[in-house]
Amino acid sequence: MTDTLEHAGSGIVATGVRRAFGDVEAVRGIDLTAAPAEVTALVGPNGAGKTTLLLVLATLLVPDAGHVRVAGYDPVHEPDEVRARMGWSPDVFGLYDNLTATEYLTFVGEAYRLGRARARSRAAELLEQIRLPEYADRPVHTMSRGQKQRLGMARALVHDPEVLLLDEPASGLDPRSRVELRELLRALARSGTAVVVSSHLLGDLEELADRVVFVDGGATVGEHRLDQLPTSTAARPWRLRALDTDKLVKALARQGYDADPPTPAGVDVWLVSDEAAAELIAALVRDGVPVVACQPLGGALEAAYLELTT
Amino acid sequence: MTGSGIATVARQEFRLRIRAGRWRLLLASWFGVLLLFTGLLRAAVGGYNDNDITDKGVVLYGGLMLFVLGLALLVVPALAAQSVNGDRERGTLATLQVTRLTAADIALGKFAAAWGTALVFLALTLPLVAYAITQKGVPLSRTLVVTLVLAALLGTVCAVSLALSAVLSRTTTSGVLAYLAVFALTLGTLITFGLVTAMTTETYTQTYSNACPTDLPADLPDAQRAEILAQCGQPQTSTSSRARTDRTWWLLAPNPFVVLADAAPRLPEETAEQRRAREEREARGEYQQSARDLDPLGSIGNAVRDLRRPPADDNTGGGTAVLSSRVEERKPVWPYGLAFDVLLGAGALLLTTRRLRTPARNLPKGQRVA
Numbered sequence: 001m002t003d004t005l006e007h008a009g010s011g012i013v014a015t016g017v018r019r020a021f022g023d024v025e026a027v028r029g030i031d032l033t034a035a036p037a038e039v040t041a042l043v044g045p046n047g048a049g050k051t052t053l054l055l056v057l058a059t060l061l062v063p064d065a066g067h068v069r070v071a072g073y074d075p076v077h078e079p080d081e082v083r084a085r086m087g088w089s090p091d092v093f094g095l096y097d098n099l100t101a102t103e104y105l106t107f108v109g110e111a112y113r114l115g116r117a118r119a120r121s122r123a124a125e126l127l128e129q130i131r132l133p134e135y136a137d138r139p140v141h142t143m144s145r146g147q148k149q150r151l152g153m154a155r156a157l158v159h160d161p162e163v164l165l166l167d168e169p170a171s172g173l174d175p176r177s178r179v180e181l182r183e184l185l186r187a188l189a190r191s192g193t194a195v196v197v198s199s200h201l202l203g204d205l206e207e208l209a210d211r212v213v214f215v216d217g218g219a220t221v222g223e224h225r226l227d228q229l230p231t232s233t234a235a236r237p238w239r240l241r242a243l244d245t246d247k248l249v250k251a252l253a254r255q256g257y258d259a260d261p262p263t264p265a266g267v268d269v270w271l272v273s274d275e276a277a278a279e280l281i282a283a284l285v286r287d288g289v290p291v292v293a294c295q296p297l298g299g300a301l302e303a304a305y306l307e308l309t310t
Numbered sequence: 311m312t313g314s315g316i317a318t319v320a321r322q323e324f325r326l327r328i329r330a331g332r333w334r335l336l337l338a339s340w341f342g343v344l345l346l347f348t349g350l351l352r353a354a355v356g357g358y359n360d361n362d363i364t365d366k367g368v369v370l371y372g373g374l375m376l377f378v379l380g381l382a383l384l385v386v387p388a389l390a391a392q393s394v395n396g397d398r399e400r401g402t403l404a405t406l407q408v409t410r411l412t413a414a415d416i417a418l419g420k421f422a423a424a425w426g427t428a429l430v431f432l433a434l435t436l437p438l439v440a441y442a443i444t445q446k447g448v449p450l451s452r453t454l455v456v457t458l459v460l461a462a463l464l465g466t467v468c469a470v471s472l473a474l475s476a477v478l479s480r481t482t483t484s485g486v487l488a489y490l491a492v493f494a495l496t497l498g499t500l501i502t503f504g505l506v507t508a509m510t511t512e513t514y515t516q517t518y519s520n521a522c523p524t525d526l527p528a529d530l531p532d533a534q535r536a537e538i539l540a541q542c543g544q545p546q547t548s549t550s551s552r553a554r555t556d557r558t559w560w561l562l563a564p565n566p567f568v569v570l571a572d573a574a575p576r577l578p579e580e581t582a583e584q585r586r587a588r589e590e591r592e593a594r595g596e597y598q599q600s601a602r603d604l605d606p607l608g609s610i611g612n613a614v615r616d617l618r619r620p621p622a623d624d625n626t627g628g629g630t631a632v633l634s635s636r637v638e639e640r641k642p643v644w645p646y647g648l649a650f651d652v653l654l655g656a657g658a659l660l661l662t663t664r665r666l667r668t669p670a671r672n673l674p675k676g677q678r679v680a
Contacts, residue, residue, distance in 0.1 A: 021673065058408050060679045062669040076669055080410060088408045094401035098329035110318045111409035155405065 010072040011035045011194035012057060012163060017066035019052055026052040027063070028218040034194045034211075036162065039185055041209035041226075042198040043301075045309055049218040050198040051091065054167050057196070058088035071162045071194075084112070087156030091167040093148045097141040101127055101151055104140065105158060112159040119158075126154040131180070146177035153184070164188060164195045170204055182208045206299040216309040229304045237297040238277055241266040243290035251287045255280075268297065311414035319411060319419020320426070323393075327427060340385070341434050347377050348438045352445075355601060365447025365601045368577065372606035374442055375456050378435050379463065379570055383492050385431060386464050390424035390471035391488035392481040394662065399481065403666075404679055413666035417472070417659055424468040429461060447601060451575045456607070459573045459648065463566045466655035467492060473658035476665040479677040495564060495651075503561040510554040514621075519545045555617040562614055563647035564654075571610035572644035577602055615640035 012034040019027040027049040034040040042050050055061040057070055059079040068075055071085035096104060102123050109119025127133045130150040135143060143151065149169065156164060166185075170178050178201070185208060189195050199205055205212065206226065214222040224230065237260075242248035245262050252259045252269065257280065260268040271277050277294060284291050296303075327333075348370065355369045397403035406416055442448065471488040478484040522542035526535055562568050580588070591598065618641055670679060 055679050056669075060404055060407060060668050060670065062671045079669060080412075083408055083410050086408070088405075090401065090404060092401035094405040096326055096402060098326060103325070107318065107322050108405075108409065111315075111406060111411045113314075113410050 010069065011038075012040075012071075012196065013067070013069045014053070014057065015067045017053060017056055017068060018064045019049075019056060019061060020064055026218055027056070029220070030066075030215055030218065031220045031223065032196070032213050033223075034163070034196045036194045037189055037192050038210040039189045039195040039197060039208055041205040041212040042196055042215065043200075043202070043205065043212055043305060044215035044221075048215045048309075050215060051167055053215070054088070054165050054196070054198060057163075058086065058165055059083055084159065085161055086163045086165065087159070087161035088165045089152050089156040089167065089169060091171065093152050095140045095148060095151060095155075098139055100137050100139055101132060101135045101143075102137060104151070105154060108155050108158045114159065122158055126157060129157075130154045130184070146173050149173055149177065150181075153181070157188075162193060164193050166195070166197045168199055169197060170199055170201050178204055202301045202305060203299060206301045212301065212304075214305065214308045222304070222308045224304070226301070229300045230307065234307065235270040235272045236303055237268045238271050238280075239266045239268050239293070239295055239297050240280075240284075240291065241293040242284075243292060248284070248289050248291070251284055251289045254287075255283055266293070311412050311418070315411050315415030316419045316422060319406075319416055320422040323420055323423030324426060327423065337431070337434060340381070340431055343381065344374070344378065344435055344438055348374055348441065355604070363599045363601050365445075367442050367445035367601075368447040368605045369601045370445050371439065371442035371448045371453070372571075372574070372608075374435070374438055375460065375570065375574075376567060376606060376610075378432070379460060379566055382428065382431060382460075382464055383467065383496065383566065386424075386428045386467045387471045387488035387492055388485070389427050390420070390468045391475055391485045393420045393424065393472055394476040394666065395479055395481050395484055396475070398479070398678070407666070407668045413668070414663045416666050417476070417662040421465075421469055421472055421659055421662070424472060425465050428464040428468055432457075432460060432464065447577070449575065449578060452577075452607075456570065456574050459570050459644075462648065462652060463569060466651045466658075469655035469658040469662075473661045473665075476662040477674075479674060495566060499562055499565040499568075503558055506561060507553045507555055507558045510557050511551050512554060513549055513551045515547050515549050517545050517547050519543060552621055554621070556620040559614065559617040559643060560646060562617070563643050564650045565647065566651070568610065568614050569644045569647040569651060571607040572614055572642060573648065574607040574611060576608055576611070577605060611644070612640065614643045618643055 012032060014030065014032045017027055017030045017032075018025070030049060030053050032040070032042065032053065042053070044050055052061065056063045056068060057075065059070075059075040059082050062076050070082045073081040073085070075082045099107070102120070105123035105126055106116070106119045109122050110116060112119075114122060124133075124136070127136050130153060132143075132147055132150060132154075135147065135151075140148065140151065149172075153166070153169060156166070164185075170181055173181065182204060185195055185197065189210070197205070197209065209226055211223070211225050212229075213220060214224075222230070235258075240248060240252075245267065248267055249259065249262055252267065258270050269280065271280065277296070281291060281294050351370055351373045352366070355363060355366050394403065397406070407413075411419075439453065443453065467488075470491050471484075474484040474487050474491070475481070478487065520542050522539060526538065588598070619639055668679075673679065
């Protein structure tokens with residue numbers, strides 16, 4: 001424990017991670033860094049190797065190659081040091097249906113060697129934090145999907161980890177639960193936790209993540225701060241709405257823009273850049289079209305995702 | 311590995327078991343079956359009059375314990391045979407493995423919960439054991455040893471079932487194999503012993519001579535008398551075949567029934583006082599049969615000890631003196647069997663721990679981490 005200071009707040013560093021299952025190489029060169037006090041999004045198509053990478057970081061799988069440090073420790077040779085500082089929530093609930101929420105979290109606390117009394121008080125704390133105090137004495141099988149998801153999250157937080165790994169935490173959650181999850185993760189990051197989230201919900205990630213790591217085919221294909229995403233040169237859809245849709249469609253046709261047929265939501269136009277959008281709005285206003293909205297469809301993250309992955 | 315880690319897992323497993331199963335029904339049927347068996351056995355050894363047979367407890371207790379073992383071998387594999395792979399299927403194993411519990415904590419905790427449950431079943435037989443003891447003839451040492459050996463044997467079955475659940479990914483496969491393992495230990499050892507012993511059958515030649523009779527009847531015809539006198543005193547040979555069970559007895563040793571029966575301390579000899587009392591009663595013409603002669607544990611135990619004995623090569627006419635000295639040559643079989651079974655259980659726990667160790671390097675085909 002003498003080197004606690006040296007290790008403190010070191011987040012995750014993984015370079016050149018490889019892992020095969022038999023003949024299938026699930027991960028063949030993923031790099032990922034996740035700094036403390038930041039949310040790092042892990043994004044990529046299904047089968048890109050995200051879950052396998054998280055299993056390596058969570059001390060469950062030995063990588064075939066690569067350098068990995070989680071909270072400053074080697075998950076292969078110092079798994080107990082890593083486990084004491086890392087929380088992991090898999091893409092399945094993995095809960096025991098017949099236990100109450102308090103019993104379950106107390107058990108996990110004991111498994112993290114908090115001691116019975118501390119584990120019990122920590123369980124109560126966490127149930128407040130994930131807003132499930134009314135489920136303290138109710139069995140898990142009476143909970144909704146979103147509630148189970150939050151309980152699974154609380155399980156990963158029992159020992160107040162420095163590093164939090166979440167595999168698709170928001171899949172199947174209703175909008176309110178997703179907003180709450182986002183707020184919880186932001187709060188954890190503010191308090192210094194290094195959070196890694198794998199997810200397909202790019203809209204959510206855009207409001208949540210500080211950094212994003214794109215993986216595809218088992219390898220890292222891009223690693224960016226969210227405010228410095230690579231700008232795409234390909235045309236993206238922008239959605240226009242006007243008080244008079246007919247007038248808008250005619251004006252677009254007159255000016256030779258490539259527009260999709262109008263829908264109740266508006267008219268989608270394919271534009272290559274923000275400048276092109278500004279130009280279009282100016283032209284429409286000059287033409288006397290009563291424009292009320294012009295916004296890119298899908299965020300910058302989605303654009304970057306489509307650009308970087310296949 | 312820590313005691314508190316094992317206790318954490320064991321408590322949790324125990325709680326889950328209690329909530330998941332219909333235990334009251336299961337335990338009630340277990341007790342009901344044993345009660346019925348004890349009642350029938352008691353009626354069977356009863357005789358017309360309570361005083362006809364002494365020491366009925368010997369038969370009741372021995373029969374009950376062998377029956378308990380048999381029934382437990384049917385119940386106990388199910389207690390652990392889906393413990394690890396079932397958790398894997400439900401996704402709860404990996405969430406345990408990322409905590410600070412070690413692989414040994416999880417393996418031994420799961421084992422403790424399964425074994426503890428098996429011991430609850432065993433504890434339920436105590437009222438019936440107590441009843442058997444009131445029927446006289448069962449020494450305290452026998453009940454102690456038999457209980458301990460039963461507990462150890464059930465532990466072995468739990469450990470082997472647990473290891474199968476850790477090695478195999480599918481719960482149905484490990485369930486079936488756990489019962490096959492019990493089958494191998496019980497009927498399997500018996501069948502193997504029978505078949506292998508048949509192969510050891512050898513022919514041997516015996517030389518013997520009869521002493522010349524001195525008290526031949528006076529009216530015996532001369533021809534016969536001459537024939538008898540001509541043969542006697544001469545060495546004769548005869549050839550026959552015999553199975554060398556002294557070379558194969560160990561195949562039976564791991565059999566749980568053999569271990570249990572042979573480990574049971576033998577009944578004490580009749581004391582001088584008891585003998586006098588019996589002789590007095592017999593002088594009055596009151597004969598009592600003793601259930602000691604029907605001792606189920608002792609007779610199985612003696613039978614396997616007899617198998618272990620090498621054949622006597624010069625069987626020069628029997629005689630009670632020779633026979634009794636041969637009885638003392640009976641060497642116990644159970645220490646080998648119990649050692650084998652306990653080592654088997656220990657090995658199974660070691661294997662379980664290895665399979666639970668993370669981070670995992672190699673995964674069996676088709677097995678997911680989480």
